Amino acid sequence: MTSPSTAAAPSLVIDNIGSLITNDPSLGRGPLGIVEHASVVITDDLVEAVGPAGAVADQRLDADGACVVPGFVDSHTHLVFAGDRAAEFTARMAGRPYDGGGIRLTTEATRAATTSQLHRLVKRRLAEAHRAGTTTIEIKSGYGLNVSDEIRALEIAETYTTETTFLGAHLLPPEFEGRPDDYIDLVCGDMLAGAAGHARWIDAFCETGAFDAEQCRAVLEAGQRAGLGLRLHGNQLGPGPGVQLAVDCDCASVDHCTYLTDDDIDALAGSDTVATFLPATDFSTRQPYPDARRAVDAGVTIAVASNCNPGSSYTTSISFCVALAVRDMGLTIDEAIQAVTIGGAAALDRPDLGRLTPGSAGHAVILDAPSHHHLAYRPGVPLIRHTVGPLGAW
Ligand code: NIG
Numbered sequence: 001m002t003s004p005s006t007a008a009a010p011s012l013v014i015d016n017i018g019s020l021i022t023n024d025p026s027l028g029r030g031p032l033g034i035v036e037h038a039s040v041v042i043t044d045d046l047v048e049a050v051g052p053a054g055a056v057a058d059q060r061l062d063a064d065g066a067c068v069v070p071g072f073v074d075s076h077t078h079l080v081f082a083g084d085r086a087a088e089f090t091a092r093m094a095g096r097p098y099d100g101g102g103i104r105l106t107t108e109a110t111r112a113a114t115t116s117q118l119h120r121l122v123k124r125r126l127a128e129a130h131r132a133g134t135t136t137i138e139i140k141s142g143y144g145l146n147v148s149d150e151i152r153a154l155e156i157a158e159t160y161t162t163e164t165t166f167l168g169a170h171l172l173p174p175e176f177e178g179r180p181d182d183y184i185d186l187v188c189g190d191m192l193a194g195a196a197g198h199a200r201w202i203d204a205f206c207e208t209g210a211f212d213a214e215q216c217r218a219v220l221e222a223g224q225r226a227g228l229g230l231r232l233h234g235n236q237l238g239p240g241p242g243v244q245l246a247v248d249c250d251c252a253s254v255d256h257c258t259y260l261t262d263d264d265i266d267a268l269a270g271s272d273t274v275a276t277f278l279p280a281t282d283f284s285t286r287q288p289y290p291d292a293r294r295a296v297d298a299g300v301t302i303a304v305a306s307n308c309n310p311g312s313s314y315t316t317s318i319s320f321c322v323a324l325a326v327r328d329m330g331l332t333i334d335e336a337i338q339a340v341t342i343g344g345a346a347a348l349d350r351p352d353l354g355r356l357t358p359g360s361a362g363h364a365v366i367l368d369a370p371s372h373h374h375l376a377y378r379p380g381v382p383l384i385r386h387t388v389g390p391l392g393a394w
Pocket of ligand 1: 078100102103205233281307309311312
């Protein structure tokens with residue numbers, strides 16, 4: 001191990017780690033690069049060194065023999081919203097299907113909320129995510145659906161993360177009923193012009209009842225011209241053109257992927273587009289779980305994220321997503337851990353995240369467990385003892 005820096009920035013050592021997941025097979029055992037009896041030195045938010053227990057730094061966190069994993073990278077959330085849709089969830093549990101129509105209710109409540117109320121709500125959700133081990137989070141707009149409220153949502157989001165996504169094409173707002181193409185023109189015109197300075201990404205909801213492939217393509221192409229990276233919601237409520245469109249447009253990620261055909265898998269496997277699965281959504285909407293095993297076996301790069309939003313998935317718990325991905329989507333525990341760390345990082349095109357290797361972001365989670373297996377083995381149990389990383393400092 002190299003010795004910790006004596007530079008001005010205070011260094012931190014996480015010491016006495018029983019099992020360290022580095023996500024670098026060259027550093028340790030198996031695909032997760034597991035190092036036993038380890039320590040990690042972090043200086044200036046970057047991993048400075050990984051090595052045997054006993055390293056010295058300005059500050060010390062004792063893992064007491066527990067497992068340490070990279071901080072979770074949650075690559076899909078809709079955290080900027082007001083209002084409550086618990087009644088919609090309850091009705092769903094009684095048999096009512098999910099169709100995305102509740103987005104309008106949230107839009108009404110979000111437009112009516114003050115900016116400081118929205119900040120408070122977002123901070124609370126971020127603190128909750130941080131306590132649950134998330135250290136990087138993507139946040140979408142999409143509950144404003146007019147120029148000023150979409151821009152406001154992005155201004156709020158950019159206070160907390162660099163991974164902001166403009167989702168003006170989330171659902172047709174009521175004032176554009178029967179005029180979807182006029183709304184798409186607004187999204188690609190004035191809305192994008194105002195949003196682009198506050199967003200890294202652009203996204204659209206490609207689904208029956210939301211926007212069709214042609215409309216989504218127009219949004220993605222306009223976003224690309226404005227310098228934004230591309231992502232897409234696709235194949236959530238049924239088979240559809242989303243995955244093919246995302247691959248065609250070279251999106252960084254296509255999210256949901258609940259209904260994948262063989263052609264969709266082939267297209268993803270031959271592309272750089274990450275398939276992002278959102279198992280807590282399938283749980284909350286009673287959709288069938290996608291067969292992520294099939295995608296992995298075909299060579300598709302995958303991520304798993306929370307999709308925290310008030311309608312289809314009101315959770316910030318990545319551990320819950322890991323448990324579902326293992327129990328119901330056919331992933332091994334190792335694959336599920338990769339999907340919420342380096343997978344999320346790939347979906348956000350952030351190779352600096354999701355691993356604990358020298359030079360990468362010093363974001364780590366000390367578990368209350370001897371191994372990462374416990375994240376799926378002990379569902380519903382708060383196993384995050386300490387999160388080291390930038391979220392939650394609000
Ligand atoms: O990712 N699919 C579209 N958007 C969200 C749901 C939003 C809502 O129901 O409020 C999703 O599931």
